[in-house]
Amino acid sequence: MNPIRVLVGVLGMDQHELGAVGIARMLRDQGMEVIYTGCFNTPETIVQAAMQEDVDVIGISSHSWEYLYYTPELLELLKQNDLDVPVVLGGSVITEEDAGKMLDKGVAAVFGSGSAMTDMIDTVRNLAAGAATS
Amino acid sequence: MKENATRSGINLSPVYGPSDANGDYSRRFGNPGEYPFTRGTRAYSGRGWIQRELSGEGDPKRSNEQFKYLMTLGQTGLDVIGDSPTMSLMDPDHPLARYTVGTQGVSLCRHDDYRQLLDGIPLDQMSISSSGPSMFTVASLYLLANERGVSPGVLRGSVIEWPFYSEHCSYAYKMPFDLHLRMSCDVIEFCSKEMPKFHGFLEDTYFFSEAGLNAVEEAALGFVEIRHIVRALLARGLDIDSFAPRIAILTNCSMDFYEEIAKIRAMRRIFARMMKEEFGAKDPRSQAVNIAVHTSGLSLTTEQPANNIVRGAVQTVALGLAGVTALEISTFDEGYRTPSKEAHLVGLRTQQVIDLETNINSVQDPFGGSWFMESLTDEVEARILDMVNDIESLGDPAELVSSGYFKQFFHGTMGRYHRQVHDGEVLKVGMNVHQMPAEQDTLLRDISEEKIEPLFDRVEEISAYRDKRDQKPLLDSLQRLHDVVQTDENMLEAVLECTLAGATMGEIAGILRQAWGTPYDPYGHLESPIGSTQ
Numbered sequence: 001m002n003p004i005r006v007l008v009g010v011l012g013m014d015q016h017e018l019g020a021v022g023i024a025r026m027l028r029d030q031g032m033e034v035i036y037t038g039c040f041n042t043p044e045t046i047v048q049a050a051m052q053e054d055v056d057v058i059g060i061s062s063h064s065w066e067y068l069y070y071t072p073e074l075l076e077l078l079k080q081n082d083l084d085v086p087v088v089l090g091g092s093v094i095t096e097e098d099a100g101k102m103l104d105k106g107v108a109a110v111f112g113s114g115s116a117m118t119d120m121i122d123t124v125r126n127l128a129a130g131a132a133t134s
Numbered sequence: 135m136k137e138n139a140t141r142s143g144i145n146l147s148p149v150y151g152p153s154d155a156n157g158d159y160s161r162r163f164g165n166p167g168e169y170p171f172t173r174g175t176r177a178y179s180g181r182g183w184i185q186r187e188l189s190g191e192g193d194p195k196r197s198n199e200q201f202k203y204l205m206t207l208g209q210t211g212l213d214v215i216g217d218s219p220t221m222s223l224m225d226p227d228h229p230l231a232r233y234t235v236g237t238q239g240v241s242l243c244r245h246d247d248y249r250q251l252l253d254g255i256p257l258d259q260m261s262i263s264s265s266g267p268s269m270f271t272v273a274s275l276y277l278l279a280n281e282r283g284v285s286p287g288v289l290r291g292s293v294i295e296w297p298f299y300s301e302h303c304s305y306a307y308k309m310p311f312d313l314h315l316r317m318s319c320d321v322i323e324f325c326s327k328e329m330p331k332f333h334g335f336l337e338d339t340y341f342f343s344e345a346g347l348n349a350v351e352e353a354a355l356g357f358v359e360i361r362h363i364v365r366a367l368l369a370r371g372l373d374i375d376s377f378a379p380r381i382a383i384l385t386n387c388s389m390d391f392y393e394e395i396a397k398i399r400a401m402r403r404i405f406a407r408m409m410k411e412e413f414g415a416k417d418p419r420s421q422a423v424n425i426a427v428h429t430s431g432l433s434l435t436t437e438q439p440a441n442n443i444v445r446g447a448v449q450t451v452a453l454g455l456a457g458v459t460a461l462e463i464s465t466f467d468e469g470y471r472t473p474s475k476e477a478h479l480v481g482l483r484t485q486q487v488i489d490l491e492t493n494i495n496s497v498q499d500p501f502g503g504s505w506f507m508e509s510l511t512d513e514v515e516a517r518i519l520d521m522v523n524d525i526e527s528l529g530d531p532a533e534l535v536s537s538g539y540f541k542q543f544f545h546g547t548m549g550r551y552h553r554q555v556h557d558g559e560v561l562k563v564g565m566n567v568h569q570m571p572a573e574q575d576t577l578l579r580d581i582s583e584e585k586i587e588p589l590f591d592r593v594e595e596i597s598a599y600r601d602k603r604d605q606k607p608l609l610d611s612l613q614r615l616h617d618v619v620q621t622d623e624n625m626l627e628a629v630l631e632c633t634l635a636g637a638t639m640g641e642i643a644g645i646l647r648q649a650w651g652t653p654y655d656p657y658g659h660l661e662s663p664i665g666s667t668q
Binding site for chain 1: 218219222224230231232233234237238303304305306344345346432435436437469470545548549551552553556565566569572583585586588657
């Protein structure tokens with residue numbers, strides 16, 4: 001079986017990269033292929049990279065409220081491009097309430113700073129498996 | 135963390151004794167105010183430290199109200215941070231800035247913004263520490279002082295120079311390293327002549343150490359940068375004693391209590407010896423470095439935010455014992471936002487309680503002569519010097535920036551810290567130990583989670599402002615700056631001219647990039663107002 005391919009990036013002017021780098025390493029340690037896009041992404045650059053790299057899951061790390069605006073734009077753009085790739089959000093700045101809002105808008109999963117590593121890994125695996133069969 | 139070891143991995147004995155600390159008192163310590171300044175840069179004054187809290191949110195007017203509020207609470211210095219676009223030399227109407235204008239700091243892009251920001255603030259009395267891009271902060275402070283009939287020579291405060299690490303940690307200028315270094319050197323040279331009481335060269339080790347660095351790594355990378363900038367200034371033919379008195383350092387303070395105190399004592403000694411023995415500084419003020427501190431945001435948690443108040447207080451006690459010049463506490467809501475009004479109050483009151491109620495300032499360097507602390511200071515110092523040496527032996531540090539060495543280094547430390555927290559190697563109460571269910575974790579949560587909305591109005595305002603300016607003098611000044619960049623002339627005069635002609639920070643930065651042969655807008659959205667010059 002081919003390794004799971006995950007895009008990990010940060011949106012807009014958010015330049016707090018620690019969580020994104022940490023998650024990317026963690027997923028790589030699990031044998032996944034991580035396409036790390038770093039900072040200064042927009043929904044357009046994420047979608048473009050997701051298509052080019054044929055990823056199974058998109059992971060967005062956030063330490064700025066910009067994600068509240070960009071995430072719905074990203075979901076919409078994925079739809080417009082007929083790209084059925086689940087989006088996972090992570091970051092300590094995401095409150096319970098906002099997590100609920102993002103899930104309602106179509107985000108596949110949300111993780112806060114205290115989330116267990118095993119939960120995050122299992123979720124990415126399950127989502128990738130789901131995306132492969134859909 | 136290994137048991138009985140510091141965050142940097144220095145093993146600790148359970149008990150220390152006379153055999154652990156040796157050495158000649160005057161050579162290794164000296165009295166406070168005496169070389170090598172291990173025990174403090176000044177003789178005892180009992181005045182304590184400058185107390186301030188990180189501020190700046192929304193537009194300049196709202197931030198000005200915030201400053202005045204903090205001053206009524208007894209704040210003795212200003213500490214201003216720009217929002218992410220401002221910190222990255224981007225105007226608010228740039229397409230990439232839109233959703234974050236004013237949300238994580240104040241939005242500043244033109245001279246009139248600084249007029250509003252500092253309205254009613256006594257420039258000759260208040261120390262202004264700005265995290266904003268140094269060239270633009272200095273230009274506006276200088277112009278503002280002149281406008282108000284205050285001599286720029288009496289201005290106090292600091293601006294950060296970060297040519298080495300800003301691209302990889304926190305705030306990218308998207309500029310070639312050589313250009314960023316030139317900007318830093320021009321600012322330092324200008325300040326040493328025109329604003330001699332102002333620190334035109336604050337080495338900020340705080341922001342990059344938040345990439346998960348330990349105390350030794352933080353100080354070592356700081357010294358690598360200081361040494362490179364000092365060499366660049368000397369290569370201009372400047373005398374070391376003309377600028378070194380105004381070098382200051384802003385460090386982090388993690389929860390590793392003893393090691394952080396040792397780090398600050400070691401940094402003072404390393405700086406003194408480096409300036410005197412290596413760079414030949416004769417003025418004692420060139421050898422004595424003021425160290426200010428910002429307590430660690432990374433040590434805080436979004437879980438159980440009230441715990442962060444305790445962390446800030448403990449770090450403040452450590453810094454009071456280490457003898458720092460100024461400090462700001464990362465507040466309880468730091469995990470989510472820049473400080474709320476309530477967090478400002480708690481942060482400042484924490485400093486005041488420790489300053490006024492505990493007798494902490496009645497004795498200078500109380501740890502001096504402690505077998506343990508002197509031994510730890512020696513060990514931290516030795517490791518910092520080894521690491522500086524190791525990095526410099528890899529080649530020209532400027533090449534290391536360009537080749538991505540530091541970027542790799544920071545990715546390594548970020549990954550390491552992330553793992554340490556997830557593995558429980560670094561313990562954080564409320565996050566990876568003594569957790570509680572979300573429904574019980576309510577203390578201070580409402581305040582911490584309150585958002586600052588992006589300023590869409592300001593985006594419109596700045597966009598409309600562009601056409602309202604008198605175009606001829608504006609374009610002439612930008613063209614002149616473009617020409618000056620291609621000479622060895624200090625760029626500040628030309629930047630002052632552009633600023634007065636109404637140019638925005640984004641435009642000036644763009645012209646600098648363009649004159650350097652790189653794109654005006656690194657994100658590819660904007661055109662240069664002076665057209666193509668290739």
